[in-house]
Amino acid sequence: MDVRRSAAARALGRFPSDAARPVADDVHEATTDEWTAHCAMLDRLAANRCAAAARGWTSLALERDGDGDRGRFRLVGVPPGGTLRTEVPEARDIG
Numbered sequence: 001m002d003v004r005r006s007a008a009a010r011a012l013g014r015f016p017s018d019a020a021r022p023v024a025d026d027v028h029e030a031t032t033d034e035w036t037a038h039c040a041m042l043d044r045l046a047a048n049r050c051a052a053a054a055r056g057w058t059s060l061a062l063e064r065d066g067d068g069d070r071g072r073f074r075l076v077g078v079p080p081g082g083t084l085r086t087e088v089p090e091a092r093d094i095g
Contacts, residue, residue: 045075051091056080060088 049060052075060077075088088094 041073045073048075048088048091048094051094052077052088055094057088057094059085 045062049062052060057077057079060075063074063076065071065074076085077088078085
């Protein structure tokens with residue numbers, strides 16, 4: 001019979017000692033906080049993209065500055081009446 005256990009039940013006994021548990025919990029919280037911040041930033045960029053598209057910006061693209069996967073995300077596009085790509089301002093600042 002296949003018995004499914006909860007994630008908490010599977011986690012019991014995974015740590016070599018009780019001393020290791022607080023460290024693992026801290027790492028999990030830091031990772032969760034980083035992921036939450038990452039998702040919030042992507043949500044903000046998506047809102048900026050929608051606002052820019054509604055105001056006539058074209059060729060919108062999400063890019064990453066810097067080397068590899070460590071750079072900052074930015075939204076770029078061509079403003080209405082413009083010909084050069086530029087960074088899209090925050091949604092509240094798009095005129």
